[in-house]
Amino acid sequence: MAELTVLQAVTDALRTEMRRDDRVVVFGEDVGKNGGVFRATEGLQKEFGEERCFDTPLSECGIVGTAVGMALYGIRPVAEIQFLDFIYPAFDQIVSEAAKMRYRSGGEFTCPMVIRAPYGGGIRGGLYHSQSSEAYFCHTPGLKVVIPSTPADTKGLLLSSIRDEDPVIFLEPKRIYRTVKGEVPEGDHPVPLGKARLVREGSQVTLIAWGAMVPVCEKAAAEAAAKGIDCEILDLRTLVPLDEAALLESVRKTGRAVVVYEAPKTAGFGAEISAILAEKAIEVLEAPIVRVAGFDTPFPYTLENLYLPDARRVLAGIEKAVGF
Amino acid sequence: MAELTVLQAVTDALRTEMRRDDRVVVFGEDVGKNGGVFRATEGLQKEFGEERCFDTPLSECGIVGTAVGMALYGIRPVAEIQFLDFIYPAFDQIVSEAAKMRYRSGGEFTCPMVIRAPYGGGIRGGLYHSQSSEAYFCHTPGLKVVIPSTPADTKGLLLSSIRDEDPVIFLEPKRIYRTVKGEVPEGDHPVPLGKARLVREGSQVTLIAWGAMVPVCEKAAAEAAAKGIDCEILDLRTLVPLDEAALLESVRKTGRAVVVYEAPKTAGFGAEISAILAEKAIEVLEAPIVRVAGFDTPFPYTLENLYLPDARRVLAGIEKAVGF
Amino acid sequence: MAGTLRPARTKQASEPGPDGRAELGLLQVIGADGAAAKTVEPELPVEDLQRMYRTMVLIRTLDERALKLQRAGRIGFYVSCLGQEAAQVGSAQAFEERDWIFPTYRDPAIALHRGIPVVELLRQCFGNARDRVRGRQMPVHYAFREIRFVSISSPIGTQLTQAVGVAHAARIRRDPVVVAAYCGDGATSSNDFHAGLNFAGVWKAPVVFLCVNNQWAISCPSAKQTASETYAAKAVAYGMPGVRVDGNDVLAVYRATKEAADRARRGEGPTLIEALTYRMGSHSSSDDAARYRPSEEWEAWKAKDPIDRFRRYLARRRAWSEDFEHEVVAGASAEVQAAIEEAEGTPVPAIETIFTDVYAEMPPHLREQLEELRRAEAAGRGEEEKGEFPL
Amino acid sequence: MAGTLRPARTKQASEPGPDGRAELGLLQVIGADGAAAKTVEPELPVEDLQRMYRTMVLIRTLDERALKLQRAGRIGFYVSCLGQEAAQVGSAQAFEERDWIFPTYRDPAIALHRGIPVVELLRQCFGNARDRVRGRQMPVHYAFREIRFVSISSPIGTQLTQAVGVAHAARIRRDPVVVAAYCGDGATSSNDFHAGLNFAGVWKAPVVFLCVNNQWAISCPSAKQTASETYAAKAVAYGMPGVRVDGNDVLAVYRATKEAADRARRGEGPTLIEALTYRMGSHSSSDDAARYRPSEEWEAWKAKDPIDRFRRYLARRRAWSEDFEHEVVAGASAEVQAAIEEAEGTPVPAIETIFTDVYAEMPPHLREQLEELRRAEAAGRGEEEKGEFPL
Numbered sequence A, B: 001m002a003e004l005t006v007l008q009a010v011t012d013a014l015r016t017e018m019r020r021d022d023r024v025v026v027f028g029e030d031v032g033k034n035g036g037v038f039r040a041t042e043g044l045q046k047e048f049g050e051e052r053c054f055d056t057p058l059s060e061c062g063i064v065g066t067a068v069g070m071a072l073y074g075i076r077p078v079a080e081i082q083f084l085d086f087i088y089p090a091f092d093q094i095v096s097e098a099a100k101m102r103y104r105s106g107g108e109f110t111c112p113m114v115i116r117a118p119y120g121g122g123i124r125g126g127l128y129h130s131q132s133s134e135a136y137f138c139h140t141p142g143l144k145v146v147i148p149s150t151p152a153d154t155k156g157l158l159l160s161s162i163r164d165e166d167p168v169i170f171l172e173p174k175r176i177y178r179t180v181k182g183e184v185p186e187g188d189h190p191v192p193l194g195k196a197r198l199v200r201e202g203s204q205v206t207l208i209a210w211g212a213m214v215p216v217c218e219k220a221a222a223e224a225a226a227k228g229i230d231c232e233i234l235d236l237r238t239l240v241p242l243d244e245a246a247l248l249e250s251v252r253k254t255g256r257a258v259v260v261y262e263a264p265k266t267a268g269f270g271a272e273i274s275a276i277l278a279e280k281a282i283e284v285l286e287a288p289i290v291r292v293a294g295f296d297t298p299f300p301y302t303l304e305n306l307y308l309p310d311a312r313r314v315l316a317g318i319e320k321a322v323g324f
Numbered sequence C, D: 001m002a003g004t005l006r007p008a009r010t011k012q013a014s015e016p017g018p019d020g021r022a023e024l025g026l027l028q029v030i031g032a033d034g035a036a037a038k039t040v041e042p043e044l045p046v047e048d049l050q051r052m053y054r055t056m057v058l059i060r061t062l063d064e065r066a067l068k069l070q071r072a073g074r075i076g077f078y079v080s081c082l083g084q085e086a087a088q089v090g091s092a093q094a095f096e097e098r099d100w101i102f103p104t105y106r107d108p109a110i111a112l113h114r115g116i117p118v119v120e121l122l123r124q125c126f127g128n129a130r131d132r133v134r135g136r137q138m139p140v141h142y143a144f145r146e147i148r149f150v151s152i153s154s155p156i157g158t159q160l161t162q163a164v165g166v167a168h169a170a171r172i173r174r175d176p177v178v179v180a181a182y183c184g185d186g187a188t189s190s191n192d193f194h195a196g197l198n199f200a201g202v203w204k205a206p207v208v209f210l211c212v213n214n215q216w217a218i219s220c221p222s223a224k225q226t227a228s229e230t231y232a233a234k235a236v237a238y239g240m241p242g243v244r245v246d247g248n249d250v251l252a253v254y255r256a257t258k259e260a261a262d263r264a265r266r267g268e269g270p271t272l273i274e275a276l277t278y279r280m281g282s283h284s285s286s287d288d289a290a291r292y293r294p295s296e297e298w299e300a301w302k303a304k305d306p307i308d309r310f311r312r313y314l315a316r317r318r319a320w321s322e323d324f325e326h327e328v329v330a331g332a333s334a335e336v337q338a339a340i341e342e343a344e345g346t347p348v349p350a351i352e353t354i355f356t357d358v359y360a361e362m363p364p365h366l367r368e369q370l371e372e373l374r375r376a377e378a379a380g381r382g383e384e385e386k387g388e389f390p391l
């Protein structure tokens, strides 16, 4: 066990898997000598050489398109997109190609690959260095979407993602890259995809979150506890495929749900959580399903702290649900 | 009044607006001499010349990027994307640029433009000529998303979209391009954006739909009526900004909701409808909010009729809601 | 003025002369009369030449029949490659078995030439239960793992970056694999063309890019597709050689492709080949070229038919006879006819094929949706509504 | 072999000679000693030359101060254009007032040269209530309608297709407008570079593409960005002239740009200009070039400073004196200092700026969200959590 940041856990996972499986290659803009603009790939080129950790020209389309090809050939590409906000030039390759290759070829060709990208707000990045667009990928059958919120999960889920037989969008909450630390098991400790994590047990209301919103919910839950409200927190970890069983179990127990996400509210993945609950658990619901989310605007710079859901807004959501 | 198909109503709207406003230009792949692969722009190049109706190279990125520029300059671009499935190479220009131009420039620069695209299943188009990806655009603040389901609305909403001061994604349900006919007022009859259409009044359950799912719901409602179930049908027409007032009013009346959409179920725009209802009308809900949607798979070719929600599946949804 | 690079020439589609040094650098081997320019004539055994001819006749036979099937409503859609047989077969002949092919929807002859029987193509066109891609794709979107013929996609150009990925991966693995990446003239405007060629140039990836310039992208002629002198000239932007070849001359295509493939295999990097040909049919069964295309152009190209030209060459080499022709044509017809019968007689895919192959393992939500659909089906089918396919 | 277009030369960044005919076609006017090559020296009035010099000094002064503000945590982020002043000012001088500018984040001097006061830039960097873009964008993402300086975006390359759209629209409206489309060397790999130049070529759009080749895209050197001989050579792929110019030579840049702008205005279509220069600083305040960049390279380029070079030229023309220098430098410092004071003293934008300008009119759901936030704010703020910006 070592105490690592989320960022160090990313590097640790990449290094661990590159050592274990010589088919794994890591590439993207500035990932080589520079070690990535966040230093997530620091030291990899040195250890594994330019053939296994390399820079690309400035084209996300090329990064993902060539990753699809590498996956087709049978090596294991782990492509970095420098910020999730810059993934759109590659959108066609992701949704038309990676996501549909297995299906459209009847399994003749497959795309086991990982696209890693730092995402979300909290670093004063403004419109184009703060987005949380996980919903686009969740709405695209054929993709898996994974978002860790702790160092241990970051490592374990990334290991599983690289080993997965299908394309995985692996989103790293950059806001907690360096601020959240935790024990991370050394060596090969994958965490299975498709399983949520019960962060905190509680009886009155379930907070459902992922990524950097998990610690925000923990803070809100602590404040709620001080007011006598007992919150359960579910960290989804894998958005697709979703651990629906865990979701339903928790809400059937508490009877109330607050969904917290930082993406724009409308048609965000939190809407899917609400919809599932409204379809499958309405009989247990004792209150409105509250969503605490980003606003339906682009991401602002100076006022980002007002834009992002914080413990205060989550607490207001909790009170709305519990006070109903 | 003339009896037109949905497709003829598109052409009529374009012609009407091009006559009224000489800033309007129409362009895209094959829209000129060929009149578009669906013939939506038939005759426009002849009437308005190559300067106002013109072909482009095979690049959706270029089509939308230049459209943004034209809008910045102050003319009114109406760009055609041949099939919605081919919009992804332009995704960056849409979500990063058109959607955010007004916001990021503090209103110094704006993007009044329309992107028209045929969308949806029902023509045996398989994976890449059948998609309904409206949710991506609905989740992108700064865009308006408009989907007609009748010839009169097609014309009226397209007129309003071209006149709108913001970028509009105008999706045309190609399945009913030629199969649905109706009276369309001649001349200048815009239909305002942001207003839903009450298709059918009913008391027991509200069916919420858009595009080609509206006639499917009408059929299901007729069958339900035969079984003694009284359905209300709401055609959203504009997904963003949504006519939430009409939605809530209807469901507050009926107490039950079935959301019907042909996109993949997970994180589709129907999830947003469910989420709004679960947040704002839970106290009136007498049953689960049922979603009848496309499956979470790419769009299949031979079995498309099994994939697409049909009256039978909608009816099953109605019975689930009403029988609860 | 200093520093100006001026495009030197302006004609887009030139008429090649009968030698290897034609206008705009168009490489040609077989003249209109069937005589070969000796300096550039490739050394291919007669059996190979005859096999190439067979494939060309076979694809033409299939195209003709399949278009009729489409007209009769027996298949939903079809794309013919009429007039482009030489570009496919000449290039296919230049690759080795271990090489990977990224084709477009207009390159089915490559699959045939690499040994796929016609019936496999027709199963796909019928979208039946024996279709490799399980009835999920529109006709002509083939995929054949065993010949490394990668799944065809509708979005234009996407294969080009993927091809570079395969090539780069093969290099990393030290496999002497070359990748053939096909695209049309329209596809040169795509994002992936730019990214693919750029990455290939920087990485010196072992790829041969084959731009089959049939001079139209649906209704868009080359003059509206690009202001570049030629498509081959685009290679300059990526630091790789650009080669322009007569695409109706199967041996010229073979020769240029073989040289490029050899270069790639030697580790000398990618090449862009432009094969100048003509789309003799409409874009697809949904298109009517008469709406936009001058008929004189078509007439002129009719005279340059690649099969006729190759036949004249073979005859001169005494590798062709009336008997041989009869055997080839009859064999092609029989194979196509038998294939149609089998493919049409095969039922549609099973319901679960809607849900399988989305992921390696079916996740719970898809299992649930499959069960839902099974229940609905058990309750009886609604009537089928059938659409009309316009492209 | 016939049909092969071989890239002719291999050096990427050549040292220009002191005349207008240097290696790889690099246009140069001012030699190292400040003497101009008479054949290519542009005829510019002394006032214009001095105004150009002023702008160059002003931006350098601002860059220096702003980087310090960033280091001190007074602004959140900054991008310096150190070393690239000539490329901006030389080209900016070539356009007319009615022309449109699509800049990158590394081209602020163009706004200054077109008359925007420094304080407008600093309001934006502070993201305050008087910032034109209302504190919504990271520093250096300016937008100034009145000088047709279009909103800067972070995603690389997106301005290039937009510029073509403006140019095409202007032509349709018969307005004699020319569009300047700037981009970096890295941006040539983007989708929009390809689409933009291709559309411009086909449409003969009145655009001047200015690729400011500072030889690095963050840590990626040109050799890993493209295998093309030069960036100017990419023009061939789009059927337009490509021009390579010494980007540290303000008069060479002016001359090449003016010729291209004149061509465009005459309806003769677009030009691609590559201005060869060097990024003397790190990529941004979040970057440390020492991690990846050889210091000898930096040293060599230090000797070619564009301001020093221009000063020597002005001195030879007797358009420069110690007094003039003093006045220019002091003026720049004073303007920057006053601007900082104003900008720093201005409060943050109002809450509603989060919700305005998403649409022309605020729709109901945004009004509702604004009200919600107002209520929450009224209930008291939580403590601020502050992130660290890495790029």
Ligand SMILES: Cc1ncc(C[n+]2csc(CCOP(=O)(O)OP(=O)(O)O)c2C)c(N)n1
Pocket (backbone or CB within 6 Å): B029, B058, B060, B082, B086, B089, C106, C154, C155, C156, C183, C184, C185, C186, C187, C188, C214, C216, C217, C218, C279, C283
């Ligand atoms: C991204 C994308 N945009 C548009 C289309 C519609 N479309 C199908 S084929 C085609 C023309 C392709 O032309 P070319 O690349 O020259 O190939 P050809 O059909 O001539 O073989 C177009 C525009 C598409 N399939 N994909």
Ligand SMILES: Cc1ncc(C[n+]2csc(CCOP(=O)(O)OP(=O)(O)O)c2C)c(N)n1
Pocket (backbone or CB within 6 Å): A029, A058, A060, A082, A086, A089, D106, D154, D155, D156, D183, D184, D185, D186, D187, D188, D214, D216, D217, D218, D279, D283
């Ligand atoms: C689409 C996209 N991908 C990645 C980035 C991250 N990024 C910001 S600047 C930059 C390098 C740009 O290089 P260049 O075009 O040469 O301009 P320069 O910074 O040298 O002026 C990169 C990769 C981005 N902003 N946009």
Ligand SMILES: [Mg+2]
Pocket (backbone or CB within 6 Å): C184, C185, C186, C212, C213, C214, C215, C216, C217, C218
């Ligand atoms: Mg073509």
Ligand SMILES: [Mg+2]
Pocket (backbone or CB within 6 Å): D184, D185, D186, D212, D213, D214, D215, D216, D217, D218
């Ligand atoms: Mg650069």
